[in-house]
Amino acid sequence: MQQQGESGQPGMRRFGWVNWLGLHTLASREVKRFAAVWTQTLLAPLVTAALFLMIFNIAIGPRRGDVMGVPFLHFIAPGILMMTVIQNAFANTSSSIVISKVQGNIVDTLMPPLSASELVLGYLAGGIARGTVVALTIGVGLALGLGIVPQYPLLTLLFVVLGAALMGALGIVAGIYAEKFDQMAAITNFIVTPLAFLSGTFYSVQSLPPGLMQVTHLNPIFYLIDGVRFAVIGVSDSPPMLGLGVVCASVLAVTMLAWWMLKTGYRLKS
Template sequence: MTQASGQDRPSPQMTMGTRRFGRVNWLGLATLAEREVRRFLAVWTQTLLAPLVTAGLFLLIFSIAIGPRRGDVMGVSFTTFIAPGILMMTVIQNAFANASSSIVISKVQGNIVDTLMPPLSGGELVLGYLAGGTGRGLLVAFAIGFGLLVFLGIGVQHPLWALAFVFLGAAFMSGVGIIAGIYANKFDQMAAITNFIVTPLAFLSGTFYSVDALPPVLNTITHFNPIFYLIDGARYGVIGVSDSSPMLGLAVGVGSTLAVCLVAWRMLATGYRLKA
């Protein structure tokens, strides 16, 4: 029997079922990302339409109840001031929910092994989950932004800044969602994280007020919250006013996103609370 020549043998890096095109399994990564995107698009009335309605209700209620008596904030009307904050708050909540729910549901249903068994590294798993959460966050942002333009006449003053902070906010909270999803083993644990950590951080980060109005101690504490910089940066991108420097906010956003993604990568790479 004649031995096959080296040229006839399939390259290990090009064989189906293994890592392809070098060190990155692009096929597996694209498949995971597509699954995560399809997952929230399949129920778009809950994942895209519902956040749009909720954001509209927030704007309507605060405008009617507080707007006429509140006056201008930082040179703009109260409704204009809170609109970018509500947009960003909705983005980060949905990005977090997308990544965390995907992992928790898989753990509860016992099919998380279907995600862990394919030849995907920890970094590829993080990127796949980030794609779903970030994609959902961006779509929610575009939908709310369109609504603000049509119904309130609020355009985007600095589009690149707005896009950068929305993207960072969605990516950061997707990373936090991966960590929370890995840590939580039951739905009530996930609900506790959402209700007692994520929601308070989103509400107490300058969404509905300028941090200059806070007492000095609370003002200082707020500046240690990365979500404050994301909301403040989005406000600068949309209406051109902010409580802090956009460059500082960008640096904090990038650093915080890299930090949570590194933690998520480590948890997925070691199988923390995922492997029996």
């Protein structure tokens, strides 16, 4: 449906090339949605990360020794941070879309004068905000509990934002594809969780057999985990700049897929 701008000519946006008011409204809604239940979306990830570290320390920490020249807990801590970030960014965008589809109010998001690009950016804003806040919360916990302070803070933030953007975009794709909560749970359990756990979070990929190591290098989540590990403690299994390139390309590809699905109304418009 065409809009009339301030000049009265059809096709012109009242807000210029970008509907800043609509974009801000959607982004604010997505941020407020997770902030309203902060004990579930912000506090729970911190507790989960702490439990992971405690359990691994009790189970194998004392016997494991150093990994790549750093203590075992210090080695896995950045991976746990990034794993928590990507899980929360994915959950934020995917749950927002699936809940709207199941409740039948997705039309409230699709009907306003928002382009596909603005819808993608609005949803991503919520996922990135949630992922970044979770990262900062866990980062403070690591600094206080283990004395881990990022060696390269800006690079750490860059990987966190890119990781949240990648999984936020994947959450949009999954949310559009899934028709009900069961399908969303299947995507989470059989795609997102294995990608996160089998990405070098708890181990160095150098210890894997050659075939499995090559498969791991095809997983973009591996480069997120490895990049954050380098930025935080200065060790990595692959060149950080290679990982940054792979992650940027992955973000672009998945974001474009999400844009196409919203542009065409795939599984959204009958």
